[in-house]
Amino acid sequence: MFDGITRRIVSMWFPRLASDRVLRTRPVDAPFALTITEQNTQRLYCLNAQAEAQGLHRAMSFADAHAFCPDLLSAPARPDQDARFLAALRRWATRYCPWVGLEGADGLVLDITGASHLWGGEAALLGDMRAQAARAGLSLRLGLGDTRGAAWALAHYHEGIAPPGQGLCALQSLPVAALRLEGAQATGLQRLGLRTIGDLAQSPRGPLARRFGPELMLRLDQALGRTPEAITPEREPPHYxxxxxxxxxxxxxxxxxxxxxxxxxxxxxxxxxxxxxxxxxxxxxxxxxxxxxxxxxxxxxxxxxxxxxxxxxxxxxxxxxxxxxxxxxxxxxxxxxxLPAQQIGPKTQPTPDRLNDLITRIGTRIGLENIQRFLPADSHIPERSFLIAPAAYSQPKPGWPESCWHAPRPRPLRLFPPEPIAGTTPRPATRFRWRRMSFTLARSTGPERIAPEWWLEDDSWRSGVRDYWHVETREGRRLWMFYTPQTPGWFVQGEFA
CATH class of the missing domain: 3.30.1490.100 (DNA polymerase, Y-family, little finger domain)
Structure with a gap:
């Protein structure tokens, strides 16, 4: 009782929430199921009514299900999208009352105390809920009682309305699993001959509490209204x-x-x-x-x-x-x-406000995605030692490349795909041609041997190791060249500033 008014709680259970969400946009006239991978096994996650009529059930392996029902259509489950869909349903349910909370991953709980008369009574209120759900293509089961536990039990095991103050009469014929018990507890009670809530309510509490723990009695008292159970509505996301x-x-x-x-x-x-x-x-x-x-x-x-x-x-x-x-x-x-507040002190690093403002100004003209920056990558392969990411959606690495590139030799400022040149000896040739220009060797430093990353597939590195040389020419060009010992040949891959 609350100020002389009996609380009235509605439990809305969507038994096929995930499959109904998918079939609303892509309806099919055939058995349909969503699948999810658990412990390297693909299992059924949610089914439509036609699939259940074929004898399929949740947690069944997809291979067995397809053997029983060759016409079964399937799609991968998306629990994240199901959660967003349930959040949208919660906002829709506030049309009936302002106090709406989530009930697991596929249900809602509503405190309609003092609100049912606006809809012409409790039966008319539930009737409107069913009509709205059917119009949206959703399966819905409803239960109404004085407590959250009673409403949940009715929605899941026997749809209906428990009259005010008669919770035990409405629940006594329901199985003990309707008290939101774990499977092991429900099985243990059934082995003792306590199959219904009425049988449990008439049994001594002490022995049951010692054997099954205090949670069993707590669930019973919550369903019968002896122990209060709060309904916490979800906080509306801020709107700026x-x-x-x-x-x-x-x-x-x-x-x-x-x-x-x-x-x-x-x-x-x-x-x-x-x-x-x-x-x-x-x-x-x-x-x-x-x-x-x-x-x-x-x-x-x-x-x-x-x-x-x-x-x-x-x-x-x-x-x-x-x-x-x-x-x-x-x-x-x-x-x-x-954007949390930052402590201002002598060691506080200044934020790159001017750079971000410049990126924003240029991004309004050419798009933020087209302004990119280089970031370091964990690889000793020259082509994989950096990443290119949008500057607006990434943070620069402090001190890179000077302090973050742990290469034993300096790296060129410009990298490009390897370009072959003439030569088969292990050391750089005295004279060579590159890009239709002739060069004379002035000084060379090397070799620096770089082995391929065998755990990655890369066609350009299938030839094996590379011996890299830093070559200075008399014409002033400073090139980064490599030699392939397995298939003798020379290539130019970069140029120093």
Whole structure:
């Protein structure tokens, strides 16, 4: 009881949540199952009704299932997408009451105390839930009782409504597994002859608690309302957006910049309170003729400094067509990343703000993905000793390449695919031609032998080891050349500055 009102709890169970999610977009008229790999065995994860009618069940190996049902269609399971889909269903369920929480990986729990009369009663409320789920192509089982445990038991084992104050009468014929017990506990109780909740409720508590532990009695008391059980609603994700309605339409770029500055101040204060930074900002400008324009700003790093962000908006705002005037402005941070506060001290490394701002300015013209940087890689093979990554989505390695490249010999500034030249002797030739130019050897340093990484497939290194030489020519070119002992030949692969 709560202030004289009996709590009423609804349990929504989606027994085929994963398969229904997939079949909503790709319906099939055949047995269908999602599979998942467990301990090197592909097993059934979720099935549709037609597959269950063929005698298939969850955790069954896919090979056995296909032998029983040759027409079985399958697809890989995606538990991460199922979790996002269930989170969307939780938001949808708030139409019935504000207190909605998750119940495992395929269910919801709702506290509808004082809300059922808005739908014409409890039966009408459950009827609307079923109709909405059927319209969306979802299988749904419902249970309603005074407690969370009672509602769960009814949803999973006997759909229905337990009248207020009569939880034991509604649950006594259900199996003991309806108390949300583990399989070993339910099996142990059945071996003792305690098959239903009614049998368990009439048995002495002491011996059962000593044999099965306190959790058994806790589950029974929660289902019967003797011990309270909380329903914790999921916290809504933060939404970073702010709006400004203008008393008079504006059209000058300076006025739009001033309004954007006011929006940025409010938005950045909210981001700072949550220790977050914006990566993508979207400014929507509503004109008096109801048309709207958007200015998107993608930042090279998470940021919440309104002055810096405002300067980066200038180019996009200058291209806006104000028409007869702008009377509404809305600014939203559509992509947000954590940006914790940093301790400021004498040893604090300065953040590359100017570089990030430059990357943002160039990225607005050519795209952030097209601005790239080199990063070190853990490989002694020259072609694999570095990576190329978008500068906006990676961090530079401090001190690289000087302090991070542990090569025994210096490496050239420029690397390119090996280019063959004439020669078969183990030492560099006195005179050779490369790229239609003649060169005379002045000095050479080497060899540095580099062996291929045998655990990786690389056609260019199948010839075996390479002996690298640092060659200085009288013409001034400093080349990085290698010799292949297995198949005698010379190649130029790089050039020093």
């Amino acid at each position: 957006a702010t709006r400004l309605t203008l008393p008079e339409p504006i059209g000058l770029s300076a006025d739009v910049m001033a309004g954007t500055g006011r929006l940025l101040k409010r938005l950045c204060d909210t981001l700072k309170a949550d220790e977050a930074g914006a990566r993508v900002l979207c400014l929507t400008l509503q004109r008096v003729d109801r048309a709207s324009q958007q200015v998107e700003l993608r930042l090279a790093s998470a940021m919440r400094d309104p002055a810096r962000i405002l300067a980066l908006f200038e180019r996009g705002i200058s291209t806006v067509d104000a028409g007869f005037g702008i009377d509404q402005m809305r600014l939203e941070a559509s992509v947000v990343e954590p």
